[in-house]
Amino acid sequence: APAALAPRVAALIGAAVARRPETAGQVAAYVDRRLQSGPAVRPTLFTLVTGLLEAGPTPLRAALGGVLATPGAPDRQAPRRELLDALLAHETEPAVLDAVLHAAARSAEEDLGDLVRRIGLLLVRTPEGAAAFDRGLAELGRHVPGFAARVAAWLADAPQDWAAVVGPSA
Structure with missing residues (x-):
C-alpha cells in the first residue's frame, strides 16, 4: 500500500x-x-x-x-x-543537468567519462545548455583535482566520441 x-x-x-x-x-x-x-x-x-x-x-x-x-x-x-x-x-533543464555534472565530477567512478559525455550530449542541444556545459567543464577543471587531466585523457582516447560536446579549442 x-x-x-x-x-x-x-x-x-x-x-x-x-x-x-x-x-x-x-x-x-x-x-x-x-x-x-x-x-x-x-x-x-x-x-x-x-x-x-x-x-x-x-x-x-x-x-x-x-x-x-x-x-x-x-x-x-x-x-x-x-x-x-x-x-x-x-x-532537459540545464540547471538540473549542471547539478548532475558537478556532483558526478567529484567521484572517482570508472565510467565518469561516459556520464560526463552523456550529460554534455543533453546540454549541447541548446545554446544555453552548451554554454552551461562549457562553463561547467572549465569550472570543474579549475576546482576538482585531477578533473582537467581526466577530461584531456577522454578527449585524447576517443576524440570522435567527444566531438559533438566539446569544441575544437578544448
Missing part, C-alpha cells in the same frame, strides 16, 4: 518545494539516506523518486540529481544509477 500512495506523496512534496525551494536540499538528503537503507525500501522509494524526477520543480530535480550522481556505498550504487538513468532519460 505505501507504494500506491507514493505518486500522491510525490505531488505533495513537489508542491511544497515549489512554494519553498530552499527545502529541496532537505528532500534530497532524505532520499540519500533512504537509498542507503537497502532493497526493502525500493518499491516505495523508486515510485516516489521517479514521480519527483518527472514532475518536481527544477530546484528539487537539481538537488535529487546531485544526490543520484554521487556513488554512495558500494553495495548501494545500482539503485542510484537506475534513478539517475531515469532522470537523464527525460531531463
